[in-house]
Amino acid sequence: GAVVSQHPSRVICKSGTSVKIECRSLDFQATTMFWYRQFPKQSLMLMATSNEGSKATYEQGVEKDKFLINHASLTLSTLTVTSAHPEDSSFYICSARGTGNEQFFGPGTRLTVL
């Protein structure tokens, strides 16, 4: 299957700082990218959908000013967690969908906010 990468794989930051997570589709062009969050022992929760060149669509209850999403190219989307707090500590996973309509997931980024 197609390859999606995330960077960093793990990040620890202080409360109040902002953290940027990158999601790249390595061998295909992703017209749509998705961001998920997963807390321990829970399922993945969709946060937002982003299409290249347009504003992201956020799921209900997800603060768009706190979780900034940029999808500037067909191979890169970024999620910035602004003013992070301990309750934002989670496993963040992106996925990418190309013209084939299959959705491929990245390996995830584990964020710990101290």
Added chain:
Amino acid sequence: DAKTTQPPSMDCAEGRAANLPCNHSTISGNEYVYWYRQIHSQGPQYIIHGLKNNETNEMASLIITEDRKSSTLILPHATLRDTAVYYCIVSPLTGTASKLTFGTGTRLQVTL
């Protein structure tokens, strides 16, 4: 509201077939059935998807009932590396509603 219902957990002996059921009684005509799995602390891995015909690939087989209200994922010869949480998801193939919403899945434990 969950659109699919799966048993929370299942066990399977290594080498035997693992049959994972999924109920999706409210599936719409344009919705596909997707299966993904997630091994601990990794991103989900695509397994297979189908609309109404049975599907098979190198990983698994997908059997969809004629009324499309349920399906079964079959791993023909389970190995220890198949231990994971398996998610059954229904979603349109295209359009703004085409997004994967994960339920609680089935935790498959493959044992020696």
